[in-house]
Amino acid sequence: MADEDIQGIPEPEGASDIIETDYEIGQDNVEGSVGPFGFDIHNPVFLISGLAIVAFVFYTLALPEQAGSVFSWLFSAVTKGFDWFFLGAANIFVIFCLILIVTPAGSVRLGGTDATPDYTYLGWFAMLFAAGMGIGLMFYGVSEPMSHFSSSLGGTAVENGVRTDWAPLGAAEGNEEAAIRLGMAATIFHWGLHPWAIYAVVALALALFSYNKGLPLTIRSAFYPILGDRVWGWWGHIIDTLAVFATLFGLATSLGFGATQANAGLNELFGIPINNTVEVLLISGITAVALISVLRGLDGGVKVLSEINMGLALLLLLFVLFAGPTLAILTGFVDYLGAYLVNLPALSNPVGREDVNFMQGWTSFYWAWWISWSPFVGMFIARVSRGRTVREFVICVLLIPSMVCVLWMSVFGGVAIQQVVLDGYTAAQEADLPLQLFKMLDQLPLTQITSLIGIVLVIVFFVTSSDSGSLVIDTITAGGKVDAPVPQRVFWCVFEGAVAIVLLLSAGGLQSLQSMVISTGLPFTVVLLLMCWAIWRGLMAERRET
Numbered sequence: 001m002a003d004e005d006i007q008g009i010p011e012p013e014g015a016s017d018i019i020e021t022d023y024e025i026g027q028d029n030v031e032g033s034v035g036p037f038g039f040d041i042h043n044p045v046f047l048i049s050g051l052a053i054v055a056f057v058f059y060t061l062a063l064p065e066q067a068g069s070v071f072s073w074l075f076s077a078v079t080k081g082f083d084w085f086f087l088g089a090a091n092i093f094v095i096f097c098l099i100l101i102v103t104p105a106g107s108v109r110l111g112g113t114d115a116t117p118d119y120t121y122l123g124w125f126a127m128l129f130a131a132g133m134g135i136g137l138m139f140y141g142v143s144e145p146m147s148h149f150s151s152s153l154g155g156t157a158v159e160n161g162v163r164t165d166w167a168p169l170g171a172a173e174g175n176e177e178a179a180i181r182l183g184m185a186a187t188i189f190h191w192g193l194h195p196w197a198i199y200a201v202v203a204l205a206l207a208l209f210s211y212n213k214g215l216p217l218t219i220r221s222a223f224y225p226i227l228g229d230r231v232w233g234w235w236g237h238i239i240d241t242l243a244v245f246a247t248l249f250g251l252a253t254s255l256g257f258g259a260t261q262a263n264a265g266l267n268e269l270f271g272i273p274i275n276n277t278v279e280v281l282l283i284s285g286i287t288a289v290a291l292i293s294v295l296r297g298l299d300g301g302v303k304v305l306s307e308i309n310m311g312l313a314l315l316l317l318l319f320v321l322f323a324g325p326t327l328a329i330l331t332g333f334v335d336y337l338g339a340y341l342v343n344l345p346a347l348s349n350p351v352g353r354e355d356v357n358f359m360q361g362w363t364s365f366y367w368a369w370w371i372s373w374s375p376f377v378g379m380f381i382a383r384v385s386r387g388r389t390v391r392e393f394v395i396c397v398l399l400i401p402s403m404v405c406v407l408w409m410s411v412f413g414g415v416a417i418q419q420v421v422l423d424g425y426t427a428a429q430e431a432d433l434p435l436q437l438f439k440m441l442d443q444l445p446l447t448q449i450t451s452l453i454g455i456v457l458v459i460v461f462f463v464t465s466s467d468s469g470s471l472v473i474d475t476i477t478a479g480g481k482v483d484a485p486v487p488q489r490v491f492w493c494v495f496e497g498a499v500a501i502v503l504l505l506s507a508g509g510l511q512s513l514q515s516m517v518i519s520t521g522l523p524f525t526v527v528l529l530l531m532c533w534a535i536w537r538g539l540m541a542e543r544r545e546t
Helices: 027-031 044-062 064-102 121-131 135-154 176-191 193-212 219-232 234-270 276-296 302-323 326-348 356-383 390-423 433-442 447-477 486-505 510-545
Strands: 156-159 162-165
Touching (some): 044 064, 044 234, 044 486, 064 326, 064 356, 064 390, 121 390, 135 176, 135 433, 135 447, 176 390, 193 390, 219 234, 219 510, 234 276, 234 356, 234 447, 234 486, 276 447, 276 486, 302 326, 302 390, 356 510, 390 433, 433 447, 447 486, 486 510
Antiparallel strands (some): 156 162
């Protein structure tokens, strides 16, 4: 997930220039107006999304039990009724990206034929790496490989009170080696090509229509080839409002996961109790830190903090790699990739599946989560990719972050599984999901230090996610402006934390977070499918002009 602070990225030279184009920007619609509280009101987008979020927070606080029931119903209805749609759409995004690589459309250069990259390959790869890191990898790095390993080992398992079937890959039925390969293949499926194809589609749309056509850096701009000037009217308002909802609930879900994992780590390390009060205090405190960063401008604050965080993540990765069974992990990395490619058709098949809990509870949720994060990650990637050809862009965005995610899962998940297989240590396997990372670290040297680093990583990823997410939502509601008033960004920063808190306090807890992200991800999936068509038309127009 993207956690690098977007404000901290230097504006690429010439990126703000408006390139000559026949696309006319409706300036009356883009500029908006400044309201009495310092808000840059972009027609109805800010008002509709802002008022809806305020109403949502008060409703969930006032009626937590009723809200929890509604969220539970939403999760069940959407995952059961539209699991095929999420899987099919994600497959389309991967196929679309592969088509861009092998067709002449891949030769189009982002920024125009004379544009040159603003960053070296090494710098660009580092920022793509930053986009791939986040709370999700910290939360699921141990727990997901362990869950799928346990499921495939016994054929079925119980996770969060429900039975998990293992039909897509076939149960290993007691064969530990096969169970490891199946479990890791399923994990890589959720962190490999499919999510990064989702991010690549949004990032490419933002970069193409901003750098090549001079349109505002907002989601509606991608639909100019389809809607024409109507994109500056209500159709555009609806698209941007959906993007705001998807991003906000995607961020809230990550913040909720981060709070539960930080609470679990503090309990393991210092005996701090695990309860809603501690989690609310964590979210409130970290949101306050993000808020201070927003007010200070962040250039020397969260940017430095993000760099330190990435360094700590790399150190923790290397420590776990070399403190664990290093040779087995490195050998497994290649083996797991092979297992992923072999089993990819079965995992991505959207019809005739028997593994309904895996398909709905894991895959459908993940695809909706990635889709809801796509405006956030997409804007980050677009901002650093000017000057690349479409072919170069798609290949690197698909492969570089995917390899980082695979390596992370192979190291953390591989060590935890080897502890079970080689040492008979099952504490991580039996622990709740937020605690499994820390139980795995218990078996390695320097436990107190590495666990503390893990907590710090979760918290700082939390801070940078909140701040950068505020910037992205702020940019969308301000019609693509990157310099909207600070009070507006403060508003979004505060309400990101508030949404995460009220969802955790509702009767459903973490399931409420999952319910809202999958519900808002559903309509935004339609937006992304249409975006593929718009990108293709935009690329064809670029080729005709050159």
